[in-house]
Amino acid sequence: MSSERRWDVLVVGGGASGTLLAVQLLRHASGPLRVALLERSGNIGPGLAYSTPSASHLLNVPVAKMSAFADDPEHFLRWMRRVAPDTAPCDFVQRRRYGQYLESVLRTARRHAAPQVSFMPLKGEAVSLSRADGGGYQVELLDGSRLEAQRVVLAVGNAQPADLPVEDLGLFASPRYVRSPWAPGALDGIAPHDPVLLIGTGLTMVDTVLSLAERHHEGRIHAVSRHGLLPHVHRHGPAAPPPTFPAPRHVRSLLGTLRREAARAPEDWRGVVDALRPVTASLWGDLAPSERRRFLCHLRTFWDVHRHRMAPSVNETVRQLRSAGVLRPQAARVRGFRMVDEQWVEARLSPRGLGREESLRVRHVINCTGPDASLGRGHPLLRALLDSGLGRLDSLGLGLATDGEGALLDARGRVAEGLFTLGPLRRGELWESTAVPEIRAQATALSSRLLRAFASQPGLSPSRLSLPLS
Template sequence: MFQKVAIIGGGAAAATLVSELLERRTPKPLHLTWFAGSAQPGRGVAYGTPSDRHLLNVRAASMGMFVSKPGGFLEYAQAANPNVKGSDFLPRRLYGDFLRSRVDAAVANARQFGHDINLVPFCAQSLVPSSEGVTIGYGEGEEAHADAAVLAIGSLPPRPLAGVQDAALASGRYVTDPWPYLAAAESDDRPLRVLVIGLGLTAVDVVLELAARWPRARFTALSRHGHLPEPHLAAASAPSDDGNDLAEQMRDDPNIRTWLHRLREATDNADDWRTVVDSMRPHTQGLWQELPDGEKARFLRHARWAWERARHRMPPKVASSVASLEKAGRFERLRGRMQAVSLRIDGDLDVVRRETGGDATVTETYDIVIQTVGLNTDTLRTEHTLMRQLVIDDLVTPDRMGLGLAAQPDGHLLDGDGKPRGNLFAIGSLLRGALWESTAIPEIRKQAQAVANMLVK
């Protein structure tokens, strides 16, 4: 059993693990040090938005914080509003409130189990694991010591895409991280021309929020395929079956081309394709682990966009709002890749793009360009202070495909020689390389439970 545990990160994954540990009766009391980077942790980027336009893309009934209580969020929401249904897609702001309430309750109840927790409102800047424990550096040269540490830092800071000139970045008109920008954006009645690079759920959130604040702005989204995320059905639907038969067929031939063929067959024979995709969720991590590296790379190059479009879907209300903007002529989608962004003398941005399937380039001018290309999990190239230290000092191994850190499926991180570290773990997006499906609450709560089991056994 590890009595002294350091938890690093201030978002939902860290909050879930902290609560999981503090709610347990253990042979000896736990002493947790939580390097949260904030005096009010728990929300992170995902649930820190104050806007009610930003909705969860998972129904309320499935967003509980604990494996033992998957309906906990629904109970919380219904206590405030009895009209809430389990099939509703509720604001992410409300889920952030729920996370904070559960953390506060766990901290308040910790004393009855003999546990204590030290909330450190600073980010961990360095970490050195050894056979004797873990030393964490933070603040102005301060150090803390623990028996074990868990990295739950979420997505890494986004990096500008290749081709963006320094002058464009310095101008403030090329936005690399959309969330601080949205938080500070004020109402504006100018006829702004806005380009959004990427077309996933974050892009949708950005467009809807700014379209409401900037009523005369027009938005263009540029992505490789030009497709929006698929919408959820208005009514909840159960998977057509448990997915076992399809998963076994896929295991027989771990090949992306074969897998896509099997999925198309299954969806063609289903009443709705979504039920097939949802039936695969319990099997996705296991299938990913069986896939050879070459096939994983092929998936990332050719099929990732299609899978994520089908897997991470829009709530019906969000899909309707986007469709209304398109119908009104305020939002359009383009297929292609951004090649370069430069700052003009007048302060606007010139964007060079190459259309999908062709060699010709097109240059267009925008007032603002916002990058929304998804999670950054490239630990080899990140500017994240702690991650850079761990990688440079050869204390961890970056995932070969840029999907977080090399790890065992149970969360043990691998050292520079590829060997598992007995006292260093990760949960959440850093495990995408090992598990692929590793960023949503239903997966994170299972990881938190599993890591907690290892820490206190």
């Protein structure tokens, strides 16, 4: 294999996680190091979350909390002020700006990297991974080509939404169904007066409603989820001191403590939820798998709407659309779909508490259930990783099993040498692992681990690795 296809570190996935890891490697590597970042879209930086072209899609976290660097919390604020001088730390800015910010952070890191450190952005989709004969890993791409690397980091992030496990009678294969509202042009076939049904009432539904509103949509927008709960709104207020939890072993006692703390919070429950952030991973780690499962079954929806909140201006748009009767959220279970003809879809719903089914006719159904939580489904690389035994699911099947620093555990529970992950794939182990504050901390820790490993193997100093020719 030619040296252009061999790397010391290959990062697979060029969203926020892969980009921030590459940035840390470029900033801190002093010796020879060859890093490649493989992204299937060819667009490194924004990933799924920050590549939206819509001006109405905002960050759901204020500017002050979105710096790429934990040790320089105002970095994003300073960058934003170069673009929009009036930006305040508490502003919720356009998500696409954050994608541009990540691109700019990577450009700067490349410019200032040590002379012996090289970085190569690559376009392609990794579909399988296996051990290479001379050590390290071989990664196969969709086009049949191969790359080799001593260490591989899977930063493949958020999965596309999954179809509901219900009878669809032709809907899922029809153009009346939008499988992912994030796909470019996903809403193009929807006329302004078409009634539509959105499956899900969380932040992905909110994004989709904003996109429809941007297109001056006037038809009715139905939105259903089992509880019919929408995300709460952010409110500026003082952060509460971190609650002191007596290491609860049960979800029920955790909930009890949270309720007590929130009742005591002088200003707002939001401070209590936010104060939990730094201790979430350790609280999660203390829970037995059965308790974590209980949380997912019974409390996840409630947690999500309190924790993942809407920007105030987004909340205002949603409020107006609801009071105008355009947006109609409903608590109902979807039982199935039927194509009435080429124009109309019928959804069978069981509204919560009604005890009978109702049907609803719409022109389009849009899947707004958010990233698929079942790992590996529809992702050839992850499927191949699990099938080969090089990686295994965490105990909840939300992501990959890892050690405390993101090294994968193989099928037998041993640390897989040279194979790592960060970001959403660590959700099952840490629970809080999908947002920028956690991802930037993981990127810093993982880059130190990778660089330490190269430094401690002088014979294997990065650019002198000898991989077999193929």
